[in-house]
Amino acid sequence: MEILVILVPLALMLGGAGLVAFLWSLKSGQYDDLDGAAWRAIADDEPAPKAPAKR
């Protein structure tokens, strides 16, 4: 059962990483336009960004 010492923190860290990633994606506005995002994924040529796009 000593394996728990590694596994439990590992599991929590993985979950925590998922949460942080979610909060970051929310903050960077990735949920603002769900309809558009669905189409952007399959658009063939995005116009090349002229400057770092995000606020």
Added chain:
Amino acid sequence: MHVTRDFSHYVRAAGEGVQHIDLAVEGVHCAGCMAKIERGLSAIPDVTLARVNLTDRRVALEWKAGTLDPGRFIDRLEELGYKAYPFETESAEVAEVAESRFLLRCLGVAAFATMNVMMLSIPVWSGNVSDMLPEQRDFFHWLSALIALPAAAYAGQPFFRSAWRALSAKTTNMDVPISIGVILALGMSVVETIHHAEHAYFDAAIMLLTFLLVGRFLDQNMRRRTRAVAGNLAALKAETAAKFVGPDEISQVPVAAINPGDIVLLRPGERCAVDGTVIEGRSEIDQSLITGETLYVTAEQGTPVYAGSMNISGTLRVRVSAASEATLLAEITRLLDNALQARSRYMRLADRASRLYAPVVHATALLTILGWVIAGASWHDAIVTGVAVLIITCPCALGLAIPTVQTIASGAMFKSGVLLNSGDAIERLAEADHVIFDKTGTLTLPDLEVMNAADIPVDIFELAGRLALSSHHPVAAAVAQAAGARSPVVGAVEEAGQGVRAIVDGVELRLGRPSFCGAEALVGSVDPEASIVAFSKGSERFVLSVRQGLRPDAKAVIAALKARNVGIEILSGDREAAVKSAASALEIPEWRAGVTPADKIARIEELKQRGAKVLMVGDGMNDAPSLAAAHVSMSPISAAHLSQATADLVFLGRPLAPVVAAIDASRKALHLMRQNLWLAIGYNVLAVPVAISGVVTPLIAAAAMSGSSILVMLNSLRARSTSREIV
């Protein structure tokens, strides 16, 4: 006279040397449009950001400060085939967006915690039947507490706050039992963990929050979307006015930048965006949007004009008395206030359910505790059982029953061209059993149509259309549009108040009043509603009859409503002859003409007394109070601002079919909501006896809770399959 467009009101600074504007764009609906717009706008030098939001139908633009005029973006979009309008985010929408993000963040936290606590709970459940050491179980419980307590404290905020607000106002709502259930479950679990007990309910409490947050988020998202659409509508209606900035210089500015006392120019064919008084000029104005009356009114010095009036023939200078629609007709304002107060008394289905729910659940839990104590159990065991009852009855499925259906039904309505303005509109629309239509602009189309185009030779009609392009008169515009004219006749001269003339190949063409074209003799028995415009080519004479036509599918829609056993009548402010002809064309036996706003409300009240639930469909400003007074109301997109803001639903496009589609969709939605509530109640009926008997383990609680929630969600999905045969 020099005209400039002034967009400075909408432009804001976005960081160093960068300016930002939001545009609402009409007609963006696919990936192709999105790519086309972004490419087209990015091609303009110095544009640093051009990003389309397909959900909200908007474009965000940023460019190097001082290098570009925002008008250029609008022109560019026009070239690409899209109409765009500068857009100002309302504070209400900002709040909705912030709330929506907050709920999503809470949901993320709760979902994270649920998954991790569940990961710890499953070993405990399986360990309880195998050979887990008590120390290991305690360790897992403590870990669960470590995750669940902070997560619940954060993600539970929406519920705790709302419950606290309700309790401070000495009322109760659905969030009160939720908050009590969650807090008791967590508190009891901590106590149990300290005492090395076998069962802890951390997983149930946090899972409950997750499911409820899904429902809450869906509900909020629907409202946010509605708000965004409403914001766009306001922008698309191009609330601008030509304001005098110098004696001879005018600037096209948004209404928000106009103050009382300013002088604006109203050209023929323009819709007035402000309330004011004519100080110079003479013209005919169409006030049908305000009074329902289709006859034009003469406007001259001293005539009051209201926002929504259409200027027909001459140019007017208007002194602004109120830029917003705050003052309009005092009577309408007063009626509207009264009607709106009466309306807020409606109680939503969810509130009605929770009002019954909370006392029953809390009484059951209390009785369970007392019952066990009387039966000889220890206080500790009795309380544990009581809390288990609370957990098992926590309105998980109940909280999802209505928002999930609403979200899916509003999406289905959106597809058939109906936008929701208020959240409970679906419930109220489903109950409607009597429809009152306004005539002008609702049963009829707001724009004019040439009624006798078929009687006129095609080449003549085409020529008339081309000549009509040189006039601003709305009737001429209708002729030009009906003829599909594109290239104006060269050298056409407009004679104010008379018509247009031109000489083509040595033959004189004239379009305008019958007297102007020498065609009085041809004007005979034409219907009283139509405007007559004459056309002459050399010695040939023709008359065109132009009027507002009925919506193309109006008759079929009326028949479909009758088939659904819905009472129908027309209440119009227009003249008797006009209303009578529309009523007979549509086979509506009940109609009233020349009705004032107060009469309309009186009629609605009369129907209410008889127990009818009235759906009011209207567009004019004179309809606004009755729209508010009715049980539920609908407006076409072309309606006056005030009416649109008051209506519960707004429908798009020329056909009237969305009215029937909305009724069908909402009836189905209400049916599903009721069904969901029954499912949730049925689940409680099955689960509560188990909880009372004290044999509930955390495993049973978790399974029952998620099972009922998923069942309700799946049932809600059925709202998506709207029947296609509308009419």
